[in-house]
């Protein structure tokens with residue numbers, strides 16, 4: 372079981388966000404919640420979400436597979452997303468993407484590094500074109516990242532450091548970020 | 562440089578306290594909502610109509626008119642949905658607006674809700690904007706605690722709830738009907754229109770969907786009036802517009818300008834000119850989906866009409882600048898690869914066409930192109946434009962058509978030289 376104990380309470384609080392006769396809307400935050408526990412979305416989680424929403428596993432999977440932020444395959448502790456879309460490409464993003472592969476040891480086309488620490492993902496526009504090349508680590512933004520900076524960031528993560536993002540708090544893993552994406556993280560007061 | 566007009570959306574950008582409720586209220590925040598509560602909903606719609614505010618999400622549809630389309634006698638609830646999916650390549654102004662001034666969005670949403678009798682407004686945020694969505698969650702909590710949202714808005718007895726919903730990485734979910742499917746828990750694929758969302762939108766009920774920047778203009782319009790709003794901008798494109806400038810410029814960033822301001826002023830005065838003083842080659846006026854323009858178009862005004870006349874569109878006013886060292890075929894390849902990746906797969910022209918176009922462009926850039934590839938590209942461009950289920954494919958076609966139109970020689974050179982003419986190794990192969 373994925374959703375038991377406190378997680379079942381989390382799932383219920385997500386369900387309560389939506390009108391009673393439109394509970395299906397909760398599928399996206401529930402997928403994030405499952406991902407926050409397991410580090411990716413497993414078959415078991417798909418089944419349980421289907422049962423909660425009274426839809427088939429296939430329907431849940433159809434949603435999960437549509438979006439890039441749900442990972443249906445084994446995933447690193449840290450997910451490094453490098454935008455290579457035009458604004459970033461014009462500012463040297465391809466070399467940053469290469470550096471991410473080299474530094475993490477993730478082969479092109481592979482899901483994760485042999486040590487299980489990293490997944491590298493080529494991104495479309497991250498909406499930070501004003502600070503290109505844009506990178507996210509566990510969905511926290513790092514601005515104007517050079518290849519050298521990328522190597523430093525990876526070395527820091529290997530040493531157990533959590534790099535401070537350009538804005539907002541740092542999430543120390545893909546799982547932790549997924550919990551915030553489910554809307555379950557307290558926001559520090561302004 | 563000092564601005565030549567009074568900024569609106571950005572006027573308090575240097576005040577960090579605006580991120581919190583107290584800072585916002587100290588600057589007059591939520592007074593527009595009080596004013597709206599004292600008006601009839603028809604009057605709210607009317608003032609937005611007379612302001613001439615047009616949707617900032619890309620299409621430029623008049624906001625007041627859209628609100629006016631919502632039928633009020635269906636017996637169903639009505640919904641407001643704020644579109645904060647902002648995924649058009651080159652675009653990031655909604656992000657900074659929210660980072661610096663989140664309550665203005667909530668106030669705009671609440672006013673839109675009052676205008677159409679809506680009790681639950683949804684705020685759809687792209688998943689990658691995790692921090693920005695948390696800024697909004699905090700602002701929502703503050704607004705509830707202060708009674709600006711919730712079951713009894715400012716003691717009026719009216720209810721306005723705001724529910725935040727995160728996307729998960731799909732450009733197509735910015736398209737309004739795909740967004741609705743995503744919000745209902747389905748794959749984010751567009752719906753057939755009509756029925757338009759104003760009649761049958763979220764949960765098959767009348768729904769108004771507006772862009773973040775559109776909604777953030779609304780509080781000022783209520784407080785200062787439609788005439789004031791029209792003091793800046795042009796007759797048909799009133800007000801200011803946030804523009805994002807990125808790529809090969811000295812100072813990339815988000816800038817607010819009156820609609821109609823020339824690209825030259827934005828590039829030279831605000832963005833500091835082309836990076837390293839190089840020559841301007843090409844630019845997108847409104848994100849990668851809008852046909853690219855060239856150095857010939859420096860004096861075109863950034864507004865809906867002028868850009869249409871120049872053969873392009875205002876789109877999201879996301880200007881990506883390419884200089885004379887950038888290969889147009891290479892840039893077009895990257896842009897088209899984006900559309901191939903983001904195609905939702907529902908219709909054939911887009912799903913297959915963007916895939917083929919990427920293959921052809923990649924082989925041109927790699928030096929494997931053949932003479933027949935150019936007519937193939939023209940054919941693909943023609944068959945994608947206005948022939949697919951939604952406007953995503955028009956973006957693909959725009960990249961193809963505009964790059965071929967303005968830079969035919971560069972395409973031909975790729976075939977003739979067997980590679981990219983801008984890469985030095987190939988230049989050496991050019992016969993003397």
Ligand SMILES: Cc1cc2nc3c(=O)[nH]c(=O)nc-3n(C[C@H](O)[C@H](O)[C@H](O)COP(=O)(O)O)c2cc1C
Pocket residue numbers: 615616617618619620621622624644645646647648649732733734735736737738770771772773775776951952953
């Ligand atoms: C492929 C595609 C992507 C879009 N993405 C966005 C987006 O990210 N944000 C947005 O506000 N509008 C986007 N739109 C436009 C919306 O469909 C819709 O017109 C808009 O949200 C309406 O708001 P407005 O009238 O305030 O501009 C997109 C349209 C298409 C075809």
Ligand code: SF4
Pocket residue numbers: 733751903904905906907908909911912949950951952953954
């Ligand atoms: S044009 Fe593309 S994105 Fe739009 S419905 Fe067709 S396949 Fe989907």
Ligand code: FES
Pocket residue numbers: 454455456457458459460495496497498499500503505650651652
């Ligand atoms: S193009 Fe990279 S963040 Fe926009």
